[in-house]
Amino acid sequence: MPRSNRPRRPNRPARPGKWSPAGRQPEEEEGAFRGPGLSIPSLQSAPDGQWHVRRISAARAGKTYICPGCHRNIEPGIEHIVAWRADHWSGDEASAAGRRHWHLKCWNGRSFRY
Numbered sequence: 521m522p523r524s525n526r527p528r529r530p531n532r533p534a535r536p537g538k539w540s541p542a543g544r545q546p547e548e549e550e551g552a553f554r555g556p557g558l559s560i561p562s563l564q565s566a567p568d569g570q571w572h573v574r575r576i577s578a579a580r581a582g583k584t585y586i587c588p589g590c591h592r593n594i595e596p597g598i599e600h601i602v603a604w605r606a607d608h609w610s611g612d613e614a615s616a617a618g619r620r621h622w623h624l625k626c627w628n629g630r631s632f633r634y
Contacts, residue, residue, distance in 0.1 A: 563606055570606035575599070576621070589626025601627050 561574040578599045585594040594600050601622050608615035622630075 571603050572606050572615075573627075574602045576602060585621035587623045587626050588620050589622055589630055592623075594621055594623060598623075600624060603627065 559575045559577075561572040564571045564573050576599065578597050581594070581598055581600060582596050584596060585600070586592070587594055587600075601624060602619050603622055604619035605615045608618070
């Protein structure tokens, strides 16, 4: 039996904030936040202090960085994290200016011995 090219269900209008079936793009609500799509930083405690950690997906990684753990390049398209101190003595602005991009394995395996 040949297949039909007709749609099985009639096209219904999409609800606000839901995916539209035609363009597969999210419909935006009025007054909705249209940020860059970054992840929310999490707060991690370690023996060397507290850190804000933000995960950068491979799709969002567009520049080359040097990992402070292994001193190798983090190429564009490689998933990694950005970390900065949460308890910096000179404030949040100075702490955010000193943020560093780390490989995931380098961040998880870093040594706390000084």
